[in-house]
Structures are given as C-alpha cells and as structure tokens.
Amino acid sequence: MPTVADSYGSHGSQMKQEHPSSFTQGIKMVMKSVDLRSDTVTKPTDAMREAMCNAEVDDDVLGYDPTARRLEEEMAKMMGKEAALFVPSGTMGNLISVMAHCDVRGSEVILGDNCHIHVYENGGISTIGGVHPKTVKNEEDGTMDLAAIEAAIRDPKGSTFYPSTRLICLENTHANSGGRCLSVEYTERVGEIAKRHGLKLHIDGARIFNASVALGVPVHRLVKAADSVSVCLSKGLGAPIGSVVVGSLSFIEKAKILRKTLGGGMRQIGILCAASLVALQENLPKLQLDHKKAKMLAEGLNQVKGIRVNVAAVETNMIFIDMEDGSKLTAEKLRKSLAEFGILVIPENSSRIRMVIHHQITASDVHYTLSCLQQAVQTVEEPTRI
Numbered sequence: 001m002p003t004v005a006d007s008y009g010s011h012g013s014q015m016k017q018e019h020p021s022s023f024t025q026g027i028k029m030v031m032k033s034v035d036l037r038s039d040t041v042t043k044p045t046d047a048m049r050e051a052m053c054n055a056e057v058d059d060d061v062l063g064y065d066p067t068a069r070r071l072e073e074e075m076a077k078m079m080g081k082e083a084a085l086f087v088p089s090g091t092m093g094n095l096i097s098v099m100a101h102c103d104v105r106g107s108e109v110i111l112g113d114n115c116h117i118h119v120y121e122n123g124g125i126s127t128i129g130g131v132h133p134k135t136v137k138n139e140e141d142g143t144m145d146l147a148a149i150e151a152a153i154r155d156p157k158g159s160t161f162y163p164s165t166r167l168i169c170l171e172n173t174h175a176n177s178g179g180r181c182l183s184v185e186y187t188e189r190v191g192e193i194a195k196r197h198g199l200k201l202h203i204d205g206a207r208i209f210n211a212s213v214a215l216g217v218p219v220h221r222l223v224k225a226a227d228s229v230s231v232c233l234s235k236g237l238g239a240p241i242g243s244v245v246v247g248s249l250s251f252i253e254k255a256k257i258l259r260k261t262l263g264g265g266m267r268q269i270g271i272l273c274a275a276s277l278v279a280l281q282e283n284l285p286k287l288q289l290d291h292k293k294a295k296m297l298a299e300g301l302n303q304v305k306g307i308r309v310n311v312a313a314v315e316t317n318m319i320f321i322d323m324e325d326g327s328k329l330t331a332e333k334l335r336k337s338l339a340e341f342g343i344l345v346i347p348e349n350s351s352r353i354r355m356v357i358h359h360q361i362t363a364s365d366v367h368y369t370l371s372c373l374q375q376a377v378q379t380v381e382e383p384t385r386i
C-alpha cells in the first residue's frame with residue numbers, strides 16, 4: 001500500500017539519494033527530505049554561490065575588503081546606526097558587544113534567564129569577558145518584567161560589595177520562547193530604564209528581521225533604543241556564514257579590536273559578505289511567507305491527536321510542539337518516527353519538539369509534513385498497526 005511519503009516522493013527541492021531508513025521489512029522508500037531543525041541549515045543558493053565566485057576581495061584585517069565595506073555600510077544604514085562590523089558568528093557578535101560595553105572590571109549585565117547569551121554561549125561573557133551575569137526571569141513571550149529589570153540594577157552606593165550594572169540585553173525574536181517578538185514600545189521602555197540609570201542596551205537580534213517583518217515595523221525603528229545590535233545573516237536571512245554588529249562609530253572601533261583579540265579578524269571575507277548581500281536581497285522579502293507557512297503548519301499540527309501547538313504563540317518562523325499529557329509520545333520517539341519520513345526536527349526537551357521554517361521550505365514541504373505527522377504519531381502510539 002502506498003504511504004503518504006511515497007505519494008509526495010516526487011515533490012520538493014531536496015530529494016534523498018538513499019533510503020534513510022526502512023520499516024515494515026525494508027519496503028518503505030523515503031525520497032523527500034524536509035529539514036525543519038533550524039533556519040541555520042539552509043544551503044547557499046545558486047545566486048549566492050555565483051556572487052561568492054565573483055566577489056571583489058582584499059585583506060579585511062587590514063581594512064581593505066570592498067565587499068565587506070559594502071555589506072557593513074548597507075547594514076548600518078538599514079539598522080539606522082553609524083557603523084557596522086562583520087563577525088564570524090552570532091555568538092561572537094554578542095560577546096564582542098557585551099565586552100565593548102562592559103570594559104571595566106567588575107561589570108554586570110542584566111539579561112533573561114532563558115536567553116541565548118546566557119544559555120547557549122558557553123558562559124563566554126564571564127569566562128572570556130569577565131562580565132558578571134544578573135538574570136531576570138524571561139516571561140513566556142520573551143520579555144522580562146520591566147519592574148524586575150529595574151530592581152536588578154545595582155545600587156552604585158554599594159559598589160564596595162556589588163558589581164556595577166553597565167548593560168541590559170534583550171533578544172528579538174526570542175528563540176527559547178518560540179520566536180516571539182518584542183515590540184517597539186517594550187524595547188523603548190527598556191531603553192528608557194537603561195538611559196535613566198546610565199546603562200547601555202544591547203539587542204541580540206539574531207532574527208531581528210523576522211521580528212521587524214512580523215510586527216510590520218521598519219527594523220531601524222525597532223532597534224532605535226539600542227546602543228548595539230548583533231544581527232545574524234545565517235538564520236532567517238539564509239546566508240551561509242556570518243553576523244554583523246551595529247552601533248556608534250566608537251562602539252564599532254572597540255568591536256574591531258575585540259574581534260581581532262578573539263581571533264575573528266579574517267582576511268578575504270568579501271567571499272562571505274557577497275553571499276550575505278544576496279541573502280538580504282533574495283530572502284528578506286520572503287520572511288513574511290516563511291511566517292505564513294509556520295502559521296499554516298502550526299494550525300495543521302494542532303489538529304493531530306496526541307500533540308498540541310499554541311498557534312497564537314507562533315509569531316514568526318518557529319513552532320513548538322508539545323506531547324499531550326498521558327500520551328505515549330516523547331519528543332525523541334516522535335523525532336525518530338518523523339526521520340523515517342525524511343522530516344528532520346530537534347527536540348527542545350523530553351516532551352517538546354521545535355520546527356523552524358526557512359526559505360528552503362516550500363508550501364509542498366509543509367503539506368507533506370502535515371500529511372506524515374498523523375502516521376508518525378501512530379507509529380509511536382500503535383506500532384503494531386503500521
């Protein structure tokens with residue numbers, strides 16, 4: 001009997017060369033691959049590869065790479081800041097930004113307890129930067145309570161004992177909250193708190209363009225209150241490598257020195273920046289469509305028995321899928337079952353799976369995923385029926 005996977009075998013852009021697995025005695029053939037693990041898994045497009053081939057390059061450590069200059073100027077303009085600097089990764093962009101703002105020993109940064117910098121960046125701000133983290137609880141929507149932020153600021157009168165608060169960090173969109181957006185109003189209110197206390201505001205804007213598109217707000221307006229932003233080119237925008245930090249001229253001067261110190265000064269980076277310039281042109285206009293597909297997928301998934309999705313919380317390109325209470329499903333079992341259909345996902349924890357839409361996921365991929373899900377769930381819940 002043909003399976004759902006068979007009937008979709010000839011659609012979509014990513015076809016498997018080999019059968020990733022077989023069940024029911026090696027008969028099932030899976031031809032399609034739908035990679036929903038992250039928006040970091042995209043492959044460079046033909047236009048990106050061509051631009052990389054033809055990129056005009058020079059030594060960027062000496063400051064001469066013309067394509068890097070072009071990307072940095074374009075990003076600074078888009079973000080409404082004085083200057084920008086290409087860096088190898090979002091992690092380095094955040095570390096450089098925190099270190100640039102907290103260049104006095106004994107500095108403390110206020111940040112969300114569930115934010116990327118705190119959870120996933122190897123504690124680099126403390127182990128490398130010597131900066132003390134003061135966490136404030138992240139709410140479900142990725143915000144931190146404004147009163148809690150203000151209360152976390154150290155009293156300068158106690159500086160014999162306390163570290164000195166110098167920086168507040170926000171993350172927009174907030175990945176661990178499922179790609180939720182922080183509004184302009186919220187960001188401005190945090191900016192006002194920072195100003196009132198003589199602090200700086202940094203935004204981990206790995207997916208700031210997703211937030212800007214979802215909120216319908218120009219990106220420069222969304223980050224106006226921030227002193228610096230780290231923007232990933234290799235997430236929703238779909239470039240293969242790199243991030244950019246933006247801020248004032250003096251911030252970027254410091255950032256340049258820190259990038260070299262951290263080993264992030266690279267030579268002919270025009271090759272990478274050329275792909276990023278194409279990504280801005282090709283993929284920025286597609287983000288809205290990515291968000292639509294995410295919503296469509298979320299709505300469909302929420303109809304499947306055994307799992308549940310908070311559809312209203314799907315604001316950008318991420319979807320969290322929770323196993324229903326009392327179900328035999330676990331995130332790992334469902335991940336394995338989906339892999340049999342060529343659908344790749346990452347478990348967030350034992351009862352939650354994350355799916356992320358990016359520009360290489362087609363509407364047909366979304367339909368295929370929805371069609372397979374019921375079978376994948378049944379395979380786990382009633383293995384003998386399949």
Ligand SMILES: Cc1ncc(COP(=O)(O)O)c(C=O)c1O
Pocket residue numbers: 040088089090091092116117171173174175204206207232234243
């Ligand atoms: C919100 C956020 N910030 C920063 C990063 C770090 O980016 P990179 O993987 O380029 O170091 C990520 C990576 O997924 C992220 O999701």
